[in-house]
Amino acid sequence: xxxxxxxFDLTADFGFFKKPDYNDGILLSYNMLHRPALLGxxxxxxxxxxxxxxxxxxEYYQRLCDLPVGxxxxxxxxxxxxxxxxxxxxxxxxxxxxxxxxxxxxxxxxPAYRCYLLLDVSxxxxxxxxVNLKEGRADYIPYLGKNEFQAWWLDEHGEPTFRExxxxxxxxxxxxxxxxxxxxxxxxxxxxxxxxxDFFENYNPYEIVLSRNTTFMxxxxxxxxxxxxxxxxxxxxxxxxxxxxxxxxxxxxxxFLRDLQSYVQLS
Amino acid sequence: xxxxIAQFVNSLDPDFKSLGLKPKDGLHxxxxxxxxxxxxxxxxxxxxxxxxxxxxxxLPEELNWLDHFASLAQLSWCVNTNKxxxxxxxxxxxxxxYCVAMKRENLVNGEKYLxxxxxxxxxxxxxxxxxxxxxxxxxxxxxxxxxVEVFKHALNNEAKMHAWLDRICAFSEMKDAEYVIFYLxxxxxxxxxxxxxxxxxxxFNTSDYNKVVGEEMYGTSDFFNGFSSKKxxxxxxxxxxxxxxxxxxxxxKSLYEFQDLMGRNIFPRPLPIFINPDELTESLALFKKNAxxxxxxxxxxxxxxxxxxxxxxxxNYYLLFHQAGVIKDxxxxxxxxxxxxxENDKPWKVDDMFHCNYSPAIKNVFDFQYIILFKIFNxxxxxxTKKGDFQHKYFDDIxxxxxxxxxxxxxxxxxxxxxYDFVFKSKRGSVTRQMFDDILRxxxxxxxxxxxxKNNSHSQYYPIREKLNIWFxxxxxxDLKYNQPFTMASKLKEHRAFIQKLxxxxxxxxxxxQYAFTVGQVIAYLMSKSKTGDKSYQRLxxxxxxxxxxxxxxxxxxxxxxxxxxxFSANFRIPFAEVLEFETNSVRDLIPTILAGIFSENxxxxxxxxxxxxxxxxxxxxxxx
Numbered sequence: 001x002x003x004x005x006x007x008f009d010l011t012a013d014f015g016f017f018k019k020p021d022y023n024d025g026i027l028l029s030y031n032m033l034h035r036p037a038l039l040g041x042x043x044x045x046x047x048x049x050x051x052x053x054x055x056x057x058x059e060y061y062q063r064l065c066d067l068p069v070g071x072x073x074x075x076x077x078x079x080x081x082x083x084x085x086x087x088x089x090x091x092x093x094x095x096x097x098x099x100x101x102x103x104x105x106x107x108x109x110x111p112a113y114r115c116y117l118l119l120d121v122s123x124x125x126x127x128x129x130x131v132n133l134k135e136g137r138a139d140y141i142p143y144l145g146k147n148e149f150q151a152w153w154l155d156e157h158g159e160p161t162f163r164e165x166x167x168x169x170x171x172x173x174x175x176x177x178x179x180x181x182x183x184x185x186x187x188x189x190x191x192x193x194x195x196x197x198d199f200f201e202n203y204n205p206y207e208i209v210l211s212r213n214t215t216f217m218x219x220x221x222x223x224x225x226x227x228x229x230x231x232x233x234x235x236x237x238x239x240x241x242x243x244x245x246x247x248x249x250x251x252x253x254x255x256f257l258r259d260l261q262s263y264v265q266l267s
Numbered sequence: 268x269x270x271x272i273a274q275f276v277n278s279l280d281p282d283f284k285s286l287g288l289k290p291k292d293g294l295h296x297x298x299x300x301x302x303x304x305x306x307x308x309x310x311x312x313x314x315x316x317x318x319x320x321x322x323x324x325x326l327p328e329e330l331n332w333l334d335h336f337a338s339l340a341q342l343s344w345c346v347n348t349n350k351x352x353x354x355x356x357x358x359x360x361x362x363x364x365y366c367v368a369m370k371r372e373n374l375v376n377g378e379k380y381l382x383x384x385x386x387x388x389x390x391x392x393x394x395x396x397x398x399x400x401x402x403x404x405x406x407x408x409x410x411x412x413x414x415v416e417v418f419k420h421a422l423n424n425e426a427k428m429h430a431w432l433d434r435i436c437a438f439s440e441m442k443d444a445e446y447v448i449f450y451l452x453x454x455x456x457x458x459x460x461x462x463x464x465x466x467x468x469x470x471f472n473t474s475d476y477n478k479v480v481g482e483e484m485y486g487t488s489d490f491f492n493g494f495s496s497k498k499x500x501x502x503x504x505x506x507x508x509x510x511x512x513x514x515x516x517x518x519x520k521s522l523y524e525f526q527d528l529m530g531r532n533i534f535p536r537p538l539p540i541f542i543n544p545d546e547l548t549e550s551l552a553l554f555k556k557n558a559x560x561x562x563x564x565x566x567x568x569x570x571x572x573x574x575x576x577x578x579x580x581x582x583n584y585y586l587l588f589h590q591a592g593v594i595k596d597x598x599x600x601x602x603x604x605x606x607x608x609x610e611n612d613k614p615w616k617v618d619d620m621f622h623c624n625y626s627p628a629i630k631n632v633f634d635f636q637y638i639i640l641f642k643i644f645n646x647x648x649x650x651x652t653k654k655g656d657f658q659h660k661y662f663d664d665i666x667x668x669x670x671x672x673x674x675x676x677x678x679x680x681x682x683x684x685x686x687y688d689f690v691f692k693s694k695r696g697s698v699t700r701q702m703f704d705d706i707l708r709x710x711x712x713x714x715x716x717x718x719x720x721k722n723n724s725h726s727q728y729y730p731i732r733e734k735l736n737i738w739f740x741x742x743x744x745x746d747l748k749y750n751q752p753f754t755m756a757s758k759l760k761e762h763r764a765f766i767q768k769l770x771x772x773x774x775x776x777x778x779x780x781q782y783a784f785t786v787g788q789v790i791a792y793l794m795s796k797s798k799t800g801d802k803s804y805q806r807l808x809x810x811x812x813x814x815x816x817x818x819x820x821x822x823x824x825x826x827x828x829x830x831x832x833x834x835f836s837a838n839f840r841i842p843f844a845e846v847l848e849f850e851t852n853s854v855r856d857l858i859p860t861i862l863a864g865i866f867s868e869n870x871x872x873x874x875x876x877x878x879x880x881x882x883x884x885x886x887x888x889x890x891x892x
Binding site for chain 1: 268269270271478480485488490491492493497498499500501505506507508509510511512513542582583593594595596597598599601602684685688692693694695696697
């Protein structure tokens with residue numbers, strides 16, 4: 001069997017995934033790690049090249065763009081990470097022909113994500129990813145959005161958080177299980193049933209525990225890839241929730257993880 | 268964010284979009300084409316009306332005209348002056364074949380008119396023909412163009428324009444900054460059609476990157492977006508693309524409308540943009556009713572109304588904070604938690620542990636904001652005005668001169684963002700116990716430093732005790748990892764019981780906390796022996812600056828030495844002796860307990876010995892044993 005479904009936890013002290021919506025005023029960050037950013041991180045782990053020239057997609061994107069991935073936030077508060085803003089003042093003349101540059105950025109505080117990958121180890125890149133992730137090795141230093149926010153996938157004891165999961169593709173109904181990852185919001189309908197938060201059971205490196213159990217839905221419009229015609233992010237609406245999905249929800253790309261007794265969506 | 272705002276604007280009905288629309292300040296003149304012998308002309312009787320907004324006595328029919336003029340001007344105005352038809356001078360700010368708008372300063376004897384005359388530059392009158400010719404390009408059929416031609420001939424030189432203006436008395440009263448606006452009396456649909464044509468290629472930041480995909484035009488957003496090649500760090504150096512992205516013409520129009528609506532100040536701040544259609548409709552109805560009534564419903568009132576109906580289901584909205592036309596924050600709220608409850612769903616409450624008649628119940632996040640944040644940040648974050656209402660300074664520039672002290676200013680600037688997230692986005696993890704303790708510790712010590720003793724009263728008597736009540740009542744509420752049975756409040760009770768036993772020799776100091784509380788009591792007792800005129804709490808500062816218990820004990824011993832000639836109660840002897848015997852390293856961590864010992868009822872006085880009268884100017888409250 002050449003398909004392997006693996007996961008690893010990415011954490012950093014801070015993160016900044018810039019939204020390209022505007023550049024005048026406070027610069028916002030996506031709350032969630034998104035697919036193009038994750039592909040960049042994976043590319044750095046196996047040493048693929050990044051930006052070379054305008055109009056050409058970077059090597060990591062060309063070679064990994066078909067890799068099915070799923071992203072689950074960890075240590076979050078109803079899907080949200082804590083945020084803060086930082087003001088930068090750049091006064092160097094060579095960078096500013098018309099006066100000082102004042103930039104205000106919103107940063108994520110201690111973002112943490114569990115990343116699921118469906119690897120085909122007959123592919124040399126995937127095989128290398130499998131080995132490097134398992135051994136906690138990266139050719140280039142991965143980071144969450146900016147290179148001062150270096151990312152780790154080792155736990156507090158220095159051990160890789162890499163796990164290989166037994167899995168099966170979804171067949172028929174969802175049997176009332178939840179979906180651990182972000183899901184493409186199209187076609188999602190929720191099961192009308194309240195479930196308990198699972199913050200205590202989640203991997204929780206920062207030990208954030210909410211005082212009250214609540215159910216929630218988190219929505220975010222996130223990049224899923226590069227639109228090659230407009231040469232910009234292609235966006236989809238995503239949802240993340242601790243609700244269960246209705247069993248007849250026509251949602252695709254679901255995989256059941258036997259060890260976690262939960263579904264993940266990989267796309 | 269762009270998509271979410273565009274969807275929000277698309278959900279607004281046309282009536283809503285006209286809310287809060289106000290005419291520009293100045294003179295509005297409506298001209299109607301007459302048909303004389305089947306020839307269209309603008310003759311003397313073509314002046315339908317002229318309304319000067321600054322007129323002291325506007326008639327009811329003039330007020331009705333103002334609404335009409337506001338709508339026409341809205342459909343005639345340029346996106347910004349860089350995209351007006353009168354380039355490069357930019358004196359004519361309208362961009363419609365049916366409207367000519369310029370400031371009074373450009374007309375005869377106006378400031379710019381005189382400058383132009385002196386420097387030999389063209390006057391605005393000379394450019395009317397060019398301007399309206401560009402306007403005619405927005406029209407689809409020849410008959411409309413012919414009617415605009417008539418309009419053009421009525422205004423295209425100084426004499427013609429002033430022939431209209433000189434008939435209007437108000438013109439002579441006008442100031443340079445006010446507008447003179449001529450409208451042609453045409454159906455509003457014609458204004459709309461011309462405006463749509465004008466906007467079709469003006470809503471993008473630049474047309475350099477326009478691209479048609481399918482049947483829709485895409486281009487660079489003009490919504491808080493710039494392409495400054497003069498700032499290297501704003502140019503994406505390591506991306507495969509030149510520009511960060513394009514948006515559709517439809518979205519660009521929605522964003523343009525949103526910016527306009529923001530400028531009219533009809534939305535609450537922050538603005539909740541709901542995803543659920545029912546809640547969105549309800550919230551819009553509230554905004555609309557509010558704007559129509561002329562008032563402005565706050566976020567608090569809107570959320571409370573919606574919360575009454577949706578209860579625990581309220582959530583799933585984007586929260587946008589905009590101020591002075593600038594976006595300060597945009598975030599998603601999964602669920603709004605209105606009530607602040609502790610164990611057994613009881614509301615938060617401040618207990619009057621330090622006997623100052625201050626024990627408010629904190630039922631919800633807005634109580635927390637207006638009672639607790641108002642108090643702990645000394646009226647610098649939540650500011651109570653003379654009228655009795657409140658201002659919020661979560662994103663404003665704050666002048667430290669208007670803060671109680673520099674410490675208050677620094678605390679507000681450091682923590683206000685976290686409290687904004689706590690109150691408005693229900694992010695309970697944003698405020699930690701460490702932050703709350705730091706704020707209260709610094710604030711109380713600062714109050715002690717600022718204390719003055721005048722007319723037998725402490726100026727900071729109540730602020731200190733109220734903050735101690737808040738600190739000891741609420742600190743654990745911010746500790747998300749907290750799962751111990753002891754709270755600051757329960758420990759305070761234990762310490763008060765302990766000191767009673769200690770004075771009688773029935774207990775000994777065994778823990779750091781017991782030591783700290785006893786230190787506080789001993790210091791307060793020794794202070795009472797002072798005969799100095801300055802009895803302010805400032806005198807406590809040297810003790811609170813100690814880092815090690817050995818130095819603290821030495822300071823206490825020195826003070827005892829100063830007052831050794833005084834009589835001391837029997838209750839004082841054992842606690843004093845035990846304090847001097849005890850050693851610990853972490854005095855800084857014990858400051859809350861030391862403060863509790865200082866400001867608690869003092870157990871070291873004997874029955875026939877009275878504690879000093881401790882009163883304030885506002886409240887006659889005596890504290891004695």
